Amino acid sequence: MQLKPVAKGVRRQLIAASCALLGATAARSQEANTASADGGPGDWMVDFALAYYKENSGRITALEPVVNVHKDYGDGKATSFNLTYDSLSGSSPNGAVPSAAPQTFASPSGTSLSAAPQTYTTSSGQVEVVNAPIYSIAPGALPMDPNYHDQRLALGGSWQLPLSRLTRATLGGDLSYEHDFFSTSLNAGIAHDFNQKNTTLAFGVNGEFDSVKPIGGTPVPGSDYALFEKTGGTSKNGAGALLGITQVLTRHWLAEFNLSVDRFTGYLNDPYKIVSVVDSSGNTTGYLYEKRPDARTRKSAYLENRLAWNRASLGLSARYMTDDWGVHSDTAQLHLRWWDPEHDRYLEPTVRWYRQTAADFYTRWLSSSASQIVTAASADERLGAFHALTYGLKYGADLDDGSELSIRLEYYQQSPDNRIPGPGALQGLNLYPGLKAVLLQVGWRFGL
Amino acid sequence: MTVAASQLPAQALAIEERTGDVLAVRFTAMASPCEVLLPATDRATAWELGTLVAREAWRVETKYSRYRDDSVVSWIHRSRATELEVDEETASLIDFAGQCHELSDGLFDITSGVLRRAWKFDGSNRVPERAEVERLLPLVGFDKLSWQAPRLVLPAGMELDFGGIGKEYSVDRAYDLLATSRSAPFLINFGGDLRANRPPPHGPWQVGVERPDTDRHAALVLELEHGALTTSGDSRRFLLKDGVRYGHILDPRTGWPVPDAPRSVTVAASSCTEAGLLSTLALLQGARAEAFLEEQGARYWLLR
Numbered sequence: 001m002q003l004k005p006v007a008k009g010v011r012r013q014l015i016a017a018s019c020a021l022l023g024a025t026a027a028r029s030q031e032a033n034t035a036s037a038d039g040g041p042g043d044w045m046v047d048f049a050l051a052y053y054k055e056n057s058g059r060i061t062a063l064e065p066v067v068n069v070h071k072d073y074g075d076g077k078a079t080s081f082n083l084t085y086d087s088l089s090g091s092s093p094n095g096a097v098p099s100a101a102p103q104t105f106a107s108p109s110g111t112s113l114s115a116a117p118q119t120y121t122t123s124s125g126q127v128e129v130v131n132a133p134i135y136s137i138a139p140g141a142l143p144m145d146p147n148y149h150d151q152r153l154a155l156g157g158s159w160q161l162p163l164s165r166l167t168r169a170t171l172g173g174d175l176s177y178e179h180d181f182f183s184t185s186l187n188a189g190i191a192h193d194f195n196q197k198n199t200t201l202a203f204g205v206n207g208e209f210d211s212v213k214p215i216g217g218t219p220v221p222g223s224d225y226a227l228f229e230k231t232g233g234t235s236k237n238g239a240g241a242l243l244g245i246t247q248v249l250t251r252h253w254l255a256e257f258n259l260s261v262d263r264f265t266g267y268l269n270d271p272y273k274i275v276s277v278v279d280s281s282g283n284t285t286g287y288l289y290e291k292r293p294d295a296r297t298r299k300s301a302y303l304e305n306r307l308a309w310n311r312a313s314l315g316l317s318a319r320y321m322t323d324d325w326g327v328h329s330d331t332a333q334l335h336l337r338w339w340d341p342e343h344d345r346y347l348e349p350t351v352r353w354y355r356q357t358a359a360d361f362y363t364r365w366l367s368s369s370a371s372q373i374v375t376a377a378s379a380d381e382r383l384g385a386f387h388a389l390t391y392g393l394k395y396g397a398d399l400d401d402g403s404e405l406s407i408r409l410e411y412y413q414q415s416p417d418n419r420i421p422g423p424g425a426l427q428g429l430n431l432y433p434g435l436k437a438v439l440l441q442v443g444w445r446f447g448l
Numbered sequence: 449m450t451v452a453a454s455q456l457p458a459q460a461l462a463i464e465e466r467t468g469d470v471l472a473v474r475f476t477a478m479a480s481p482c483e484v485l486l487p488a489t490d491r492a493t494a495w496e497l498g499t500l501v502a503r504e505a506w507r508v509e510t511k512y513s514r515y516r517d518d519s520v521v522s523w524i525h526r527s528r529a530t531e532l533e534v535d536e537e538t539a540s541l542i543d544f545a546g547q548c549h550e551l552s553d554g555l556f557d558i559t560s561g562v563l564r565r566a567w568k569f570d571g572s573n574r575v576p577e578r579a580e581v582e583r584l585l586p587l588v589g590f591d592k593l594s595w596q597a598p599r600l601v602l603p604a605g606m607e608l609d610f611g612g613i614g615k616e617y618s619v620d621r622a623y624d625l626l627a628t629s630r631s632a633p634f635l636i637n638f639g640g641d642l643r644a645n646r647p648p649p650h651g652p653w654q655v656g657v658e659r660p661d662t663d664r665h666a667a668l669v670l671e672l673e674h675g676a677l678t679t680s681g682d683s684r685r686f687l688l689k690d691g692v693r694y695g696h697i698l699d700p701r702t703g704w705p706v707p708d709a710p711r712s713v714t715v716a717a718s719s720c721t722e723a724g725l726l727s728t729l730a731l732l733q734g735a736r737a738e739a740f741l742e743e744q745g746a747r748y749w750l751l752r
Contacts, residue, residue, distance in 0.1 A: 011726065011744040013551045018721040021544040022620050165531050 045070045049443040056436040060090040060148065076162030086152040091144035093433075095273040095379040096137075097365045099284045100425040103137040107147040142433050145272065152178045166193045170204075180271075183210040189242075198248040206262075208238040214271035221267075222291035222374050225274050236266030252309060258302040265295045275379045278365040282424030285368045290378040292361065298323040313337045326360035327383065344398035350410075351391055355417075358385040364420060364431050381435070385417040396443075403446035410439040461498050463491055468650060473498025477505035478615050480639025484626075487633050487648040497629075501622040501636060508618035511537075512610040514561070521608055529604045531594075539597040541610060541617065548613075548725055549590040555732040556725070560700035561609030562587045567705075569696040573689040581703040588700050616641050616678055616724030623720075635672075641720050643676040657714050657749060670749065676720040680727035681712035681751075697731045708735040716747040 046069050053062040064087070070080040094105060137143045158172035169190050176183040189204030212218065217230030240262025247255050274287040304317035315335035322328045333352040340346065361376035362383045389412075396406035416432035464472045466485070471494040473484045484501045486494050513519045520538050534542065545558040562584050566576040587605045594601035602608065610617075615638050622636050623643045635644040635653050644653050652671040657679055670677065687694040697709040713730045717723035726746050733740040741748045 010551050010729065011722075011746065013547070014722055014725050015718070017544050017547040017551075018620075018719050018725070020547075021540050021617070021721060022624070022719060165533065 043071070044448040045072075045445065046448060047443060047445045049441055051439060051441040053437060053439045055090065057433070058091050058146075059144070059435070060088055060092060062086055062088045076160070076168055078160040080158050082154075082156045084152070084154040084156075086150070086154075088148065088150045088152075090148055091146045092148040092272070093142060093144050093381065095290060096143040096276040096287055097278065097284065097379075097422065097426060097431050098137075098140050098142055098429045099276075100139050100282065100429075101284070102139055103143055103284065105135055105137070105143060105145065107133045107135065107145055140429055142430070150178055152176060163190070166197075167191070180214050181210065181212055183208060185209070200244075200246040202242070202244040202246070204242045204244075206240050206242075208264075210236045210238075210266075212236060212267050212271065218267065219269075219271055219289035221269050221289055222377070223289050225287035225289060234267040236264055236268055238262055238264035252307055254306045254308075256302075256304045256306075259300070260302075261297070261299045263295065263297045268292045268294060268296055269378075270380055273378065273380050275363065275377050276365045277368050278423065278426065279368045280423055282422055282426035288366065288374065288377065290380065291374060291376050292359075292378055293325065293376055296323055296325055311339050313339075325383070326358070327356055329354065329356035346396050348394040348396075349392065350394070351389070353387070353389055355387040356385065358418065359383040365422065365426075367423075381416065381432075384432075386414050386434075387417060388412060388414040401446075403444060406441075406443040406445070408439070408441040408443070410441075412437040412439070461495065461502055463494055463498070468648065470648065473501070475502045475505070477502065477638065478509045478618070480615065482638045483636075485635040485637070485653075489632070497626060497634070500625055500629075504622040504625055505618050505638060508614060508621060512541075512614045514607075514609060514611070521610065524600065524602055524608055527600075527602055529601060531599055531601045534598050534600055536598070541613065542595060542600065542608075543597055544721075545610075545613065546590060546595060548729075552729050552732065554589075554591075554701050555699065556612070556729060557588065557590050557700035558608050558610060558612065559590055559593070559606055560588050560698060561607045561611070562605070563698050563700070563703055566703070567687075567694075567696070567698060569686055569694075571686065571688070573687060575687050575689045575694055585703050588703065612728060613721065613724065615639060616676075616720035619643050619676070619720040641676075641678040641724060642672075643720050644672055644674050647673045657712075670714070670716075672716070675716060675718050676723045677714060677716050678720055678723040678727050679712055679714040680724070680731050681710060697734075699732065706732055706734040710737045710750050710752050712751045713737060713741070714749040715741070 046067065048068075049066045051062075051064040051066070053060070053064070055061070064084065066082065066084045068080060068082040070078065072078045096103065096105070133147055135146055154174065154176040156172065156174040158170060160168055160170045162168045167190065170188070172187045174183070174185045185206060185208040187204060187206035189202060191200055191202040193200050211233060212235060213233035217228075217232065218234050219225075220229040220231060223229040240260060242258055242260040244256065244258035246257075249255055269290055269292050271289075273290045275290055276284050277286045277288060279285050298321060300319060300321040302317065302319045304315065307314045307316075313336070315333070315337075317331075317333045317335075319331040320329070321331075331352065331354045333350065335348065335350045337346055337348045359378065361378055362380075362385075363377050364379055364384075366374065366377055390410055392408065392410040394406060394408040396404055398404050412435070414435040416434055419432045421427055422429065422431055460475050462474045464474060466472050468487065470485050470487045471489050471491065473486070473494050475482050475498070482502070482505055484494075484498050486497060489497075510516060510518070511520050514521050514525075516522060520534065524532060524534070542558075545556075548556040549558075563581070566580045566584055568574060587603075587607075592603055592606065619636050619638050619641050620643065622638075623645070626634055626636065627645055631645075633644070633646045633648045635642060640657075642655065647653060652673045655670045655672050655677060657670060681697075686696060694705045695709045695711075697706045698704065699706050709731050713727040715723045715727040715730070717726060726741070726744060727748075730737040730741050730748070730750070738750060741750070
């Protein structure tokens with residue numbers, strides 16, 4: 001066979017092709033070099049983080065170590081597991097309003113206002129003997145249970161596997177254990193890419209099964225605190241679905257939009273929260289255990305825009321949530337990231353703004369003169385109207401061995417809205433204390 | 449890269465003192481002796497820079513080796529005609545191979561490796577039957593791939609072989625890594641494909657090009673100030689039957705050795721990738737090798 005001579009311009013074209021090859025890969029090679037902690041297919045990546053959280057005025061302090069291991073098998077398959085341990089302690093508001101007179105309460109484990117061990121029989125016939133630590137609240141002070149202690153152990157796993165070249169499925173499950181609460185949840189999702197992988201549609205469902213077993217029994221919602229009407233353990237269940245679309249708009253811009261809905265039914269109360277009953281002079285005449293509706297349906301919409309350049313990226317997101325309890329919330333978040341490739345380090349400032357309206361049944365206190373039967377009432381500040389701001393700063397740097405160390409500091413400030421002055425003796429007392437908290441997290445990420 | 453680092457045996461790198469105050473960090477990658485030459489450098493720095501270069505060489509080798517089950521190439525070969533999505537680096541290499549295929553009019557072809565099933569260049573006289581080669585030809589041809597970056601469909605039975613560009617490519621990759629952290633002179637040499645950034649303090653680099661048929665004896669010594677130098681050809685790999693010598697350079701379009709191919713071609717260019725392709729294409733030109741290199745205006749040294 002006669003070989004056809006190669007055209008003369010080969011070298012020029014070859015130079016162009018070589019430049020394209022080496023130029024295109026130079027940036028990535030740099031990236032691979034600096035982002036070595038991200039590992040390659042087949043590596044187990046370990047993220048270890050230790051967070052310290054502290055609220056103001058001697059409220060909750062938490063220490064939370066988290067370990068997450070992740071393996072990307074490279075062909076669309078990935079597995080991750082996480083283990084979280086929380087240790088919380090401190091004081092937690094019990095829901096009652098301050099009073100001009102001293103107030104005495106029993107910690108959640110107590111069944112009556114007595115310091116002696118108490119015996120009671122649950123509805124299932126089980127006999128429990130509990131100690132009832134008593135705590136007293138000075139006049140004018142916010143009633144907080146100082147004996148708040150909780151430990152939580154949570155284990156989660158997730159699996160991703162490709163169903164076809166453009167479709168992948170995820171499966172996940174979580175277990176969470178506290179001495180008075182056990183939660184099991186499962187989720188499954190499917191994502192499909194189309195439009196040359198510029199668009200991804202995702203659909204997911206999840207189910208949650210919780211068993212609630214408050215120490216000393218489950219208070220009968222809306223019952224008199226002093227009568228300690230309690231039953232045995234109870235439960236709540238939930239299910240939800242999410243529909244999302246992610247769209248690559250330009251080389252530097254990605255947008256994501258999600259709609260989600262979930263519904264929880266069962267015992268949705270906080271068993272340790274009470275509501276003060278106050279007469280027209282502002283004197284506390286008693287307390288009721290809070291009573292929330294036994295179903296809650298939430299709907300939310302979420303929009304996120306992510307913009308990325310060589311050395312900086314920006315994330316701007318907004319969420320709107322509404323539920324049939326009357327809580328509507330808005331969240332806006334701005335997230336920036338500067339990256340210094342010469343020294344493999346980055347800085348991430350974040351600002352988050354949040355606002356919510358109160359649940360229809362939220363009340364700071366109940367009036368003793370109102371003769372109607374309480375259908376639902378809660379003084380839990382998390383169901384009240386408030387706005388909050390979070391400021392965060394994270395710094396991360398690659399170490400010589402390829403691992404990444406990061407430090408995150410966040411400051412959170414929650415301010416109650418719609419403050420209603422109390423009657424008579426309650427006037428001048430701070431019924432809406434708000435909340436300030438700091439979070440310090442140290443993270444270490446490395447490959448195995 | 450984390451993997452490469454953890455799998456790095458302590459004895460995999462060796463530092464050697466050469467004449468002229470040059471430290472050579474030596475290691476093996478891609479079945480070739482490799483070295484980084486560093487004039488007037490302390491041992492700790494040499495070790496650090498050598499490690500950087502070796503890791504890059506091992507990374508490319510691990511990723512594109514035909515002999516490793518965990519390589520991208522093996523993953524592609526296991527795909528059995530299903531559509532794959534390859535990573536960016538692999539896509540760039542396939543794109544590059546496609547451009548070379550096009551501008552060489554099909555002479556350069558990363559799918560030609562299957563011809564090795566028929567041809568074993570072991571110095572014997574086992575020249576394959578014509579029919580045996582014919583049977584393999586349907587499995588050769590870059591244009592038979594369905595390639596729309598990053599999506600690839602490799603027809604069943606076909607193979608990709610990055611061996612023709614991988615070594616040169618990894619020299620350039622390692623060069624870029626080193627050049628960002630060092631302006632002092634260095635030379636990277638992976639089995640005869642080399643690239644230097646600048647000459648050492650006392651005159652240019654002296655590069656010996658081995659004469660292919662006489663082991664270890666430099667046939668010529670070239671002087672290199674900066675840029676890349678690659679050598680293609682291996683005259684120890686041939687078949688001899690009925691007085692006809694069959695060299696190991698196969699024409700992917702016919703499945704037969706290119707007649708009258710030079711024993712070795714050395715080309716100088718600005719990058720190893722460019723030089724390597726020029727020297728490979730020159731070999732594939734057979735008797736026209738010199739004419740081709742002249743036409744391209746390349747600096748070359750050729751042994752017949």
